[in-house]
Amino acid sequence: MRLIVLLCLALGAALWLGLMLGETSLTVSQLVEAFTRPDSAPWRILWSIRAPRAVTAAVVGGALGLSGAVMQGLLRNPLADPGVLGVSATAALGASVTIALGLATAAGAVEGAALAGAILAGLVLMVLTARLSDPQSLILFGVALSALAGAATALVFNLSPSPVATSEVLSWLLGSVANRDWSDLAPAAAPVALGAALCAWSANGLRMLTLGEETAALSGLPMGRLRAAGVAGAALLTGAAVALAGVVGFVGLAAPHLVRRWVSDDPARLLAPSALSGAALLVLADVCARVVPTAEELKLGVVTALFGAPLFALVSWRAARSWRG
């Protein structure tokens, strides 16, 4: 409980930074104006540009962190992340095809296609989890699905008629929450809420999987349904995250590891802290993307990989001792 409170405070602080920092620096009087005078320029910068952007980063980071924690529990594998079963890749494929076909101008088309790709992958995976009980075969299938979707995305590049569309797809694949407003966030609310609820429901099953599939099968819990709920929840969250921000790596892998030692490695108690740490991480990563003075604003996926990889290596080094056995 103390951990949850601390992580909420950290997320709050990150969101505050997300509001305060940006390309335009605001003076104290402008800040006062932003909080007191609706529709003034500083008010619009804060509440129409920075706030939706920071909140989007928090939602995406939270979804990826939770989805990563569920995947790690489901597959009993500390290296699992939201992408391991191919859900991110199929979501990215959906979005890429839509952009390449020139349908990106239609409101919500890219986001809808990304979510549809993820849901499709989730349905296939749910059927498979019912058939394959051991995590290894599921991972192998996920790798195949991921490779297939990656190849199809490469094909989109290959066949794309205009270089403009190609660069648009590429830029989308790098991940970003720039220029998001509240209306972009609204359609993601339902899949995120449903995904989180399914993940929360599967928590007991994830914990039971610690002792392997057979012990879990005899535990008295409805393991078939709980595993399906975990896969569906993780797929919905990943799909919603990709729809909102493109492909953002490392958060789903690293967020659970940042908090793992404080929940004594318990897959069920890991879920909420992973969501919160993922949210805080991504808001901070987005602040970095904004304030690092580069000619072209840094892409969020680039920042998470650049900062996330060394951080993850450090955490793994510390945790390595507890993974043996």
Place this chain on the structure above:
Amino acid sequence: MTSVLAMADCGVVLGGRRVISGVSLEVRGGEVVGVLGANGGGKTTLLRAALGLARLTSGQVRLGGCPVGELTEAGRAALAAYLPQDRRVGWNLPAWRIVALGLPLISPSRARPNTLAALGSVGAEDLAERGILDMSGGERARVLIARLIVTGAPLLIADEPAAGLDPEAQFQVMEVLRTRAALGAAVLVSLHDLTLAARCCDRVVVLGQGRMLADGPPAATLTPDLLASAFALDGALIPSAMGHVLAARRLR
């Protein structure tokens, strides 16, 4: 007393191979039954079939009088608990939380007193807060046995619970299971150590190539002829002040 587990003429085919066939077995409350046999003889498959984990190609299994396939997940868990041979544990949970997995329907914090009592009964109360992956094989085995008995199930099935343990720990694990039997549970274990089986089991069932070769009290069942046919051993169980001891060599 009525049988907690009744297997009638059970057969299992895995990957086109008949792993067990014609197995009939009853286990009653209060007894410890050992399943013996050479490697690949079908011991694990028999235990899995008893739990409904291996699909039968013939015969029937009844748990608590009800066909195992007709039980709900919760109903089956209320009747039987299982310790598989595979002791791999996914995450480094503290021992008491591992034991709490035996009571999945109540929250771990509410299950904690029961888990500590179960750890106490296997002499592992001092391990309660240690991570399971930081333990030796023997310590881990005791914690997993505690997870098995905390369920309170009337049928406890353990696949080689003594494998890989030092002699004292082997006796300790078997004593814990005997204590549960004395309290009324039916216990079915597979074992490789024939001396241990002779000392700790009320009955042994001997499998050879998936068929039942014998079923009866250890000393009367593990005759020189059976040792030769089931284990390719030239030897006998010798009575001693502390129970029977196997003296044997390879049959040439």
